Amino acid sequence: MAKKIEPKRREKDENGRVVINMTVKNDDSFLSVFSTTDTPTISSEVAEFLENSVENILPTESLALHIHSNCIDKGEEELYRKGIEEYYTEKYLSNKQKLKHNKILVTLFGIVGILILALAVYIGYKYEAPLWTEVIDIVAWVFIWEAVDIGAFQNRTLRVNRMRYQKLAEMDVRFICEEGMIR
Numbered sequence: 422m423a424k425k426i427e428p429k430r431r432e433k434d435e436n437g438r439v440v441i442n443m444t445v446k447n448d449d450s451f452l453s454v455f456s457t458t459d460t461p462t463i464s465s466e467v468a469e470f471l472e473n474s475v476e477n478i479l480p481t482e483s484l485a486l487h488i489h490s491n492c493i494d495k496g497e498e499e500l501y502r503k504g505i506e507e508y509y510t511e512k513y514l515s516n517k518q519k520l521k522h523n524k525i526l527v528t529l530f531g532i533v534g535i536l537i538l539a540l541a542v543y544i545g546y547k548y549e550a551p552l553w554t555e556v557i558d559i560v561a562w563v564f565i566w567e568a569v570d571i572g573a574f575q576n577r578t579l580r581v582n583r584m585r586y587q588k589l590a591e592m593d594v595r596f597i598c599e600e601g602m603i604r
Contacts (some may be wrong), residue, residue, distance in 0.1 A: 431478065438485040438593060441474045445490035448497065452504050461500060462508040471505075471589060480584035484592035491598055502594045509590035516583040520576060527572040534564030 432440040445451065453464045463471075475484065486505070493501065538561035545554040 434485045434593075436483070436485070436593075438483040439478050441471065441484060441486045441592075443470065443474075443486060443488050445488055445493060448490065448493050448501075451493075451497075451501060456507075457511070458507065460507040461504045462511070463501075463504045467505075468508055472585075475585055475589065480581050480588065482588065484588050486592050486594045487597055488594065489597045493596055498596050501596075505592075505594060506590050509586045513583060513586040513590055516579055516586060520579050520583065523571050523576050523579070527568045527576075530564045530568035530571070534561050534568060537561035537564060 432442070434440050450464050451467055452461045456462050471486070478484070488501070537557060541554050541557040541561055544550055544557060
């Protein structure tokens with residue numbers, strides 16, 4: 422008999438935020454060497470860790486990141502906080518832009534699909550060309566289906582990710598010494 426896998430209970434802090442615990446033994450690659458602004462940003466490894474950590478957390482939950490480390494000094498703490506916020510603010514804005522772009526595509530594909538469908542009906546009544554009517558009908562439904570696919574399925578994923586990016590950008594970041602002292 423297969424062992425039943427139980428979901429792990431998520432720890433919450435005193436403010437009800439879900440806690441993500443991260444242990445950093447070497448912070449040499451915490452920040453990326455690349456940045457589009459003067460503010461540093463986190464490395465792809467740190468981002469991947471954080472995004473994997475929130476995968477099974479509801480996107481509406483508030484987050485707190487507890488970084489356990491004895492190699493991060495006081496001067497780096499604020500830099501790392503800003504790097505996390507900068508990275509997820511950029512991801513949020515990019516995601517928001519993609520949603521706007523998709524809204525335009527949904528509208529455009531929907532209108533084109535309906536117009537082509539109207540053309541199929543017109544050709545069917547006016548010229549009685551069943552082959553061409555079917556071909557045009559298929560083309561129309563491809564446009565309509567693409568509008569539905571983007572609007573209903575792709576945008577849902579983008580909206581969930583946008584909420585997650587916002588929560589990650591806003592999360593409370595604490596640095597905890599190896600001995601357990603909060604700085």
